[in-house]
Structure formats: C-alpha cells, structure tokens
Amino acid sequence: MRRLMKADLLLLAICLIAGSASIQAVQAQESWQGSWGASPAFPVGPELNNSTIRQYIRMSAGGSKVRFRFSNETGTQPLVIGAARVARPGNAQGSIDPASSKALTFGGESSITIPAGAPAISDPVDVSVAPFDTLAVSLFLSRWTGPSVVHPLGEHTAYLSETGDSTEASVLPDAKTSTMRFVLSRVEVAGEGGTLVTLGDSITDGYSSGVDANMRWPDVLAERLGKADGAKVGVVNAGISGNRILHDQPEAMFGPSALSRLDRDVLSVPNLRWVVIMEGINDIGHSTSAGLSEQSVTSDEIIGGLKQLVSRIKGHGAKAYCATLTPYEGTVFANYYKSEGEEKRQAVNDWIRTSKGCDAVIDFDAAVRDPENPKRLRAEFDEGDHLHPNAKGYKAMADSIDLNLFQ
Numbered sequence: 001m002r003r004l005m006k007a008d009l010l011l012l013a014i015c016l017i018a019g020s021a022s023i024q025a026v027q028a029q030e031s032w033q034g035s036w037g038a039s040p041a042f043p044v045g046p047e048l049n050n051s052t053i054r055q056y057i058r059m060s061a062g063g064s065k066v067r068f069r070f071s072n073e074t075g076t077q078p079l080v081i082g083a084a085r086v087a088r089p090g091n092a093q094g095s096i097d098p099a100s101s102k103a104l105t106f107g108g109e110s111s112i113t114i115p116a117g118a119p120a121i122s123d124p125v126d127v128s129v130a131p132f133d134t135l136a137v138s139l140f141l142s143r144w145t146g147p148s149v150v151h152p153l154g155e156h157t158a159y160l161s162e163t164g165d166s167t168e169a170s171v172l173p174d175a176k177t178s179t180m181r182f183v184l185s186r187v188e189v190a191g192e193g194g195t196l197v198t199l200g201d202s203i204t205d206g207y208s209s210g211v212d213a214n215m216r217w218p219d220v221l222a223e224r225l226g227k228a229d230g231a232k233v234g235v236v237n238a239g240i241s242g243n244r245i246l247h248d249q250p251e252a253m254f255g256p257s258a259l260s261r262l263d264r265d266v267l268s269v270p271n272l273r274w275v276v277i278m279e280g281i282n283d284i285g286h287s288t289s290a291g292l293s294e295q296s297v298t299s300d301e302i303i304g305g306l307k308q309l310v311s312r313i314k315g316h317g318a319k320a321y322c323a324t325l326t327p328y329e330g331t332v333f334a335n336y337y338k339s340e341g342e343e344k345r346q347a348v349n350d351w352i353r354t355s356k357g358c359d360a361v362i363d364f365d366a367a368v369r370d371p372e373n374p375k376r377l378r379a380e381f382d383e384g385d386h387l388h389p390n391a392k393g394y395k396a397m398a399d400s401i402d403l404n405l406f407q
Contacts, residue, residue, distance in 0.1 A: 031190060033194065044253045045182060051160060055136070055159075062129045080142050084104035140166070154178075197272060198236070199276065219235075244286060245306065278362075324352050325345050326368050362400070
C-alpha cells in the first residue's frame with residue numbers, strides 16, 4: 001500500500017511539474033501587446049466583391065512576431081477572406097516589396113469565413129518589426145461583402161482593386177484609393193510591454209490631422225513614449241469620429257457607443273495597462289445639431305456614463321485616465337454649440353478635475369483653449385471649424401501629457 005501511495009504521489013508530482021511547464025509555455029506564447037488599432041464603425045463602406053485591398057499601418061511598439069485582428073463585428077454578411085499577406089512597403093505609392101511578403105493563416109488555413117458579428121485573429125507570423133515600422137497588409141475578399149465594415153475616418157490611403165486576388169502583386173492593378181480603413185481593426189506584437197488605448201471621438205481619431213501624416217495626438221504621444229522608453233508602450237487608437245458615450249445612430253458612421261464597444265475595442269486588447277477616455281462632446285452637441293431631441297442628455301447622465309467606463313476599465317485591472325472636453329464655441333456645425341451645452345461641458349470637466357473618480361486627469365481643455373476666451377480654441381490650434389484642433393493642436397495635446405502616467 002505504501003509503495004502504491006509513493007508511486008501515486010510521484011506520478012502526481014510529475015503531472016504537476018509537466019502541467020506547470022505547459023502553462024508557462026502557453027503563457028510565453030501568449031505574451032502579446034497592442035501596437036495599432038482602428039475601431040470599426042457600423043457597416044457604411046462600399047460593397048466589395050472579388051476585390052483586393054492594400055492598407056498601410058504604422059506600428060507603435062515593435063516585436064518579434066505580429067498577428068492581425070480582422071473585424072466583421074458590425075457586418076451583415078459573412079466575410080470571406082480568400083487570402084491575406086503582410087509585407088514591407090515598396091518604393092512606389094501603393095506598392096510592396098515582394099521579397100518581404102508573407103502569407104497570413106487562420107488556424108493553419110490560408111482563408112477564413114468570418115460570421116457576421118464576429119472578429120478573427122490571424123496566426124502569428126514571423127515578422128520582426130521595430131517601433132514605428134510601417135507594414136502593408138493586403139486582403140483578397142472573394143465574396144460579396146454587403147456594406148463593408150470600415151473605420152470611416154482612416155486619414156490614411158488604402159488601395160482597392162477589383163481584379164481578383166492581387167495580394168502578391170507589387171502594385172495592385174487598376175487600383176482606386178480610399179481614406180477609410182477596411183476590415184483590419186488591430187495589430188498585435190509579441191512583446192513584454194504594456195498597452196495604452198485611447199478611447200474617444202473624432203478628436204482622438206485625428207480629424208483634419210492630415211492624410212498619411214500620422215499626426216493624431218495618440219500618434220504624437222506614441223512617439224514621445226518611444227523616445228522616453230524605447231517604445232515599450234504600445235498605443236492603440238480606439239477613436240471613432242462622431243462617437244458618443246450613451247447613444248448609437250446605426251444609419252450614420254459614428255460607430256457603436258463607447259459603452260457598448262468598450263469590451264470589443266478596449267478590454268479585449270492584450271496586456272492592457274492604461275486607457276485615456278476623451279468622450280462626451282458629441283453627447284452634448286449631436287442631439288441639437290442632428291435634431292434628435294429624444295437623445296438629449298444631461299451632464300449628470302454623461303458623468304454617469306464616464307463612471308461606468310471607468311469602473312469597467314478598473315475592474316479589468318487597468319488605469320482609467322479621463323481627459324477634459326475641449327472648447328467649441330463658434331463651431332461651423334449648425335446648432336452644435338448652445339449655451340446650455342457649454343454649461344454641460346463645464347460641468348463634465350469640473351467632475352473630471354475634482355471628483356477623483358479617475359486614476360488621473362489629462363487636461364486637454366487647458367492645453368488648447370484660448371486664454372482670452374476659454375470657450376474657444378486658440379486660433380493657432382484651430383482646424384478652422386472651431387471644434388477640431390489642427391495638427392499643431394494635436395501636438396499640443398500630446399505634449400501636455402505627463403509621461404510618468406505610463407510607467
């Protein structure tokens with residue numbers, strides 16, 4: 001009996017050691033962080049069929065391997081990716097270096113059908129990327145998509161060809177261009193660093209920051225972090241132009257509300273450490289500008305939505321940083337600015353600054369407001385519509401952030 005007990009204990013010890021080694025191996029394999037993102041809105045893109053799309057992405061963090069998240073989460077039809085490849089950019093616009101091209105697979109297969117409402121993550125591919133490298137991703141969509149799932153305000157040039165699978169071609173034949181982002185929603189790298197997600201609307205999305213310029217405030221912040229710590233922090237931009245905390249508008253391109261997309265766009269990001277939230281100005285202004293009186297909200301309701309975002313982020317083990325809402329008096333968008341809306345903005349900003357409900361305050365309002373008229377953007381930071389900053393304004397926002405928040 002004692003010999004049997006000793007044998008059983010020895011077997012148990014061997015199993016525990018083997019199990020521990022197996023868990024450690026799995027953990028080592030799953031050491032990922034976010035390096036780039038473009039949150040999908042509702043399906044408002046063109047209907048595609050037998051088409052190849054080539055898109056260029058600038059990474060923030062580097063790593064020894066990459067994997068890609070493709071989204072059909074708001075789609076209405078199955079999304080068939082017949083082929084997908086990643087490559088280094090070529091010398092000409094819209095081109096790749098064919099020698100660097102590598103196929104993407106999904107569970108070992110070269111194609112995948114993504115059901116409506118679902119994402120798909122590619123297998124890891126051995127592509128070593130340095131911080132701020134640019135990659136080209138080419139997708140062949142072999143089946144009719146219906147209205148395609150896009151990130152509308154891409155501010156980056158994509159190339160579309162309707163001549164079949166051209167994913168291996170140096171230059172796509174008969175390509176048209178678009179500044180939307182198609183299907184691709186995130187890129188992750190094998191690395192040990194943490195991930196910062198910026199959750200917001202068009203100001204985070206980089207409205208009027210310049211096509212192919214990479215001058216959104218999250219881009220500039222990523223560059224500052226890269227210079228400070230060697231880009232160990234990956235930055236994933238989860239801004240959607242027109243986005244709100246509390247309401248959706250499916251027929252528009254403003255995307256699911258921040259509350260409804262938080263799990264998809266933020267909490268699903270690997271190695272999430274920090275989230276900067278800049279949402280609420282469209283909750284104030286959109287209902288009056290679009291004539292949606294039934295969607296009018298109070299400052300308390302906006303604050304309640306922010307509290308929910310903060311609570312869920314903290315519950316996920318990450319830090320929640322709240323950014324103040326920037327000025328917009330005089331905006332050219334009809335009926336967007338109202339005096340009662342300004343009162344709501346001030347109330348929300350006062351809560352952000354004084355309530356201690358967030359892990360830290362990032363005061364974008366103070367960074368870009370006109371000191372002579374705090375209800376307005378400073379002229380040199382104004383895109384011209386008196387609502388959105390320009391590239392100089394976005395840089396001022398990024399430069400105002402204390403990098404010690406991301407230690």
